[in-house]
Amino acid sequence: MQSARSRFIDTTYERVHAGDPDVFAECFTPDFTYHGPESKMMSPDGALHGENAIRAMYAFNNGDKGSWGKVEREIIVEVETKDRLFRVMRWTAQKPYKAYAGFDKLPPDMKVKTEVFILYTFRDGKICDEFFAYDTLGYFIDMAQGDMKKAAAALSNFAPMMENQKASGAGGEVQFPAFPAKK
Amino acid sequence: MVSEKPIKENSTVGKTIVKAKNIGSLTRFVLDAWDNAYNGTPGVFQKYFTPDFKMTGPETKMVSQEPDGSLRGKPSIQSYHDMNHGDAQAWGKVVSECVWSLEADNTVVRIMRWTSSKPRGSYAGLENIPKDRVVTINGVFIDKLRNGKIYDMFWAYDTMSFLVDIAGGDMKAAGKALGKMGEMMEAVKKAQAEGKTMPMP
Numbered sequence: 001m002q003s004a005r006s007r008f009i010d011t012t013y014e015r016v017h018a019g020d021p022d023v024f025a026e027c028f029t030p031d032f033t034y035h036g037p038e039s040k041m042m043s044p045d046g047a048l049h050g051e052n053a054i055r056a057m058y059a060f061n062n063g064d065k066g067s068w069g070k071v072e073r074e075i076i077v078e079v080e081t082k083d084r085l086f087r088v089m090r091w092t093a094q095k096p097y098k099a100y101a102g103f104d105k106l107p108p109d110m111k112v113k114t115e116v117f118i119l120y121t122f123r124d125g126k127i128c129d130e131f132f133a134y135d136t137l138g139y140f141i142d143m144a145q146g147d148m149k150k151a152a153a154a155l156s157n158f159a160p161m162m163e164n165q166k167a168s169g170a171g172g173e174v175q176f177p178a179f180p181a182k183k
Numbered sequence: 184m185v186s187e188k189p190i191k192e193n194s195t196v197g198k199t200i201v202k203a204k205n206i207g208s209l210t211r212f213v214l215d216a217w218d219n220a221y222n223g224t225p226g227v228f229q230k231y232f233t234p235d236f237k238m239t240g241p242e243t244k245m246v247s248q249e250p251d252g253s254l255r256g257k258p259s260i261q262s263y264h265d266m267n268h269g270d271a272q273a274w275g276k277v278v279s280e281c282v283w284s285l286e287a288d289n290t291v292v293r294i295m296r297w298t299s300s301k302p303r304g305s306y307a308g309l310e311n312i313p314k315d316r317v318v319t320i321n322g323v324f325i326d327k328l329r330n331g332k333i334y335d336m337f338w339a340y341d342t343m344s345f346l347v348d349i350a351g352g353d354m355k356a357a358g359k360a361l362g363k364m365g366e367m368m369e370a371v372k373k374a375q376a377e378g379k380t381m382p383m384p
Binding site for chain 2: 084152
């Protein structure tokens with residue numbers, strides 16, 4: 001049976017992915033920090049901070065949704081303590097329909113599974129830190145269907161995109177646009 | 184029962200883990216198991232691991248013959264030993280720290296931080312790595328125990344950042360290195376299929 005905190009995480013991130021402008025104030029501490037592979041090249045300390053981190057997650061999720069026909073998330077391990085919740089989630093992305101992460105064309109019947117390890121830390125009932133890790137190269141290699149040379153070419157194509165994004169931060173943290181206004 | 188331990192434990196690869204205070208008994212068992220596996224202690228497999236032990240992580244996925252990307256049984260421990268010794272040969276110093284762990288029932292979750300410095304030249308398809316390069320990476324490990332022994336170990340870390348950091352932030356160089364690493368991994372996979380082990384690149 002899913003715990004109250006686990007449900008809180010699920011509903012919070014559903015709200016983040018939906019672009020709910022109230023979610024940051026209600027569910028995250030003002031000094032919230034996000035450390036993950038995507039944030040690594042986007043700020044001097046490798047982490048995204050405060051509401052900007054939430055906007056980034058919204059943008060990342062929209063990027064995935066815009067490239068895959070279906071993305072499913074499933075909890076496969078969950079452990080909880082007083083102040084922390086640790087999860088392993090399996091992400092299954094399928095039916096790619098656009099260029100993605102340096103790959104020009106992925107087979108339309110492709111299905112890629114990735115196990116993502118996430119540690120959430122809580123303070124005063126709100127999320128104050130998220131640490132996130134997965135086998136990023138493995139994800140590329142899976143999209144290249146095991147062909148490491150193809151994965152290497154995609155990584156080289158991906159480089160200018162990441163460098164442009166990094167440059168947009170002008171030496172500071174890359175800033176993401178505010179959520180769309182509520183209708 | 185759940186216990187959580189903030190830990191700062193240093194282990195220089197090749198040396199015994201410095202005993203630390205404030206560490207849970209299961210975490211201690213797991214760290215000892217992997218330290219002995221690293222050191223190639225005779226009898227380590229029988230003492231710490233179940234016969235059906237399997238381990239799954241980025242490195243095993245590249246060379247495994249199994250559909251789930253795992254390595255299994257005693258040969259997997261030999262591979263662990265070999266791949267870590269490959270790292271130790273490529274870097275003058277590798278410090279591994281268990282920075283946080285959590286014990287729940289028969290599961291240990293730990294965050295390990297590796298700091299590699301003093302590269303000796305080439306590593307993971309990259310050549311002429313500057314001697315002053317220092318690379319730090321955090322990985323998450325889950326060890327599951329049955330009847331007092333580890334039956335499953337599963338880990339993940341941001342492998343791409345690791346490669347990009349070794350390349351000094353140059354993603355194109357990292358891409359080229361990945362291409363070269365592909366050829367090396369194919370050789371390891373072939374050796375695995377023939378029942379041999381060889382150090383992973």
